[in-house]
Amino acid sequence: MPVTLFDNRFLPDTTRRAIIYLYRARFADNRTSHYTRRAIEMLLMAAEAGNISAASMLGIAYHEGWGRLPQDSSLAARWLQQAAAARHRLACYNLAILYDNGLGVEKNPNIARRYYTIAAKAGCSEAMYAVGTYYYWGHGIEPDYTKARKWFRRSAALGNAKAMQDLGRMYQRGVDGGRNAARAIRWFQQAVAAGDSRAHIGLGIEYAIKEEFPQARQHLELAAESDESHAMYLLGRWAEEGWDTPPNLADARFWFRAAAELGHEKAGFRLAGLEGEGF
Structure with missing residues (x-):
């Protein structure tokens, strides 16, 4: 019974x-x-x-x-x-x-x-983060970035690194308001300190925008060391386009290949272009 x-x-x-x-x-x-x-x-x-x-x-x-x-x-x-x-x-x-x-x-x-x-x-921080992602992406509901930010903040206040990373991304992209680089950097730094390797990518992008290239490269390489494929892709673009140094196609191939092996589609397309393969 x-x-x-x-x-x-x-x-x-x-x-x-x-x-x-x-x-x-x-x-x-x-x-x-x-x-x-x-x-x-x-x-x-x-x-x-x-x-x-x-x-x-x-x-x-x-x-x-x-x-x-x-x-x-x-x-x-x-x-x-x-x-x-x-x-x-x-x-x-x-x-x-x-x-x-x-x-x-x-x-x-x-x-x-x-x-x-x-x-x-x-009071479950992981659940707060999940509710935030539901509102951010609109799973079964209309996206509501104000509510997403609210739940991410609550989760971040309890130490959730993923919520900190996503708050940084919202400020970086100007979601639900204007872009705010200072707040983005602050949240990304907190996320890194809490153990989210993805936040190194956000910091790398912000420092690259500010043309502080040594710091940008450092953060992207730290993310790449944690197998973050998008960091590898960005390092590949950096080498291909020569953001602060002359282009280095050998390095570009290396990074695009590494990212593609982890399933990054854009890296695969870039690598194919460098290898002379068409799609």
């Missing part, structure tokens, strides 16, 4: 012990270890008794196939829905991901956005 009432008062000690076992499994770097199997047994016991947190973790466990559990997105959705009904923050966020990608449920961007929003309002 399905549990209809979910509350963390049910078997809290069992859930806590399950979390301890999961941490031990994490340190063992093995999700199929006996620690994980024991944790799953405890989570099942607690979730079936009605513990919200256990149901949420069990949903993730089914989605990823932890321990002896089969990877089953449908069962994952079932447990996440139980916990999300009680507005459990992480359950709402993970359930939104399932609806966003059609995993175990029919793909539905509107339902995904609703669960992302619930999780975001409960």
Whole structure:
């Protein structure tokens, strides 16, 4: 018989012990270890008794196939829905991901956005970022750059590097207002400090516009070292066009080839042009 009432008062000690076992499994770097199997047994016991947190973790466990559990997105959705009904923050966020990608449920961007929003309002920075991207790109709704910026700012305030990067990009491109290079640079710098290698590209572009080429090259090369294909493409254009030095077609080929191997289409076209291949 399905549990209809979910509350963390049910078997809290069992859930806590399950979390301890999961941490031990994490340190063992093995999700199929006996620690994980024991944790799953405890989570099942607690979730079936009605513990919200256990149901949420069990949903993730089914989605990823932890321990002896089969990877089953449908069962994952079932447990996440139980916990999300009680507005459990992480359950709402993970359930939104399932609806966003059609995993175990029919793909539905509107339902995904609703669960992302619930999780975001409960303080989940990743959910805030997801809501921002929905408004930015207009997934199932009209684009609303003002709301996108609002959610990116909230996410960035909690340390989300992707939100910082996208705020920088909005200011760089003049989305929802005029272009603001100073704010773009400030957000890109914060994103870099928080670990987003894409932000080096934004900084490289800004410094190139200002003709501060040594700094521009430094940032683009740092991004390229992190396998950012667009940075490689820009370095290829730099070498081909000679932004601050004479053109170097050998370097251009090198960078275009590196970017093309990572799937950058424009780099592939540029490389073909240098090699004398037509399209």
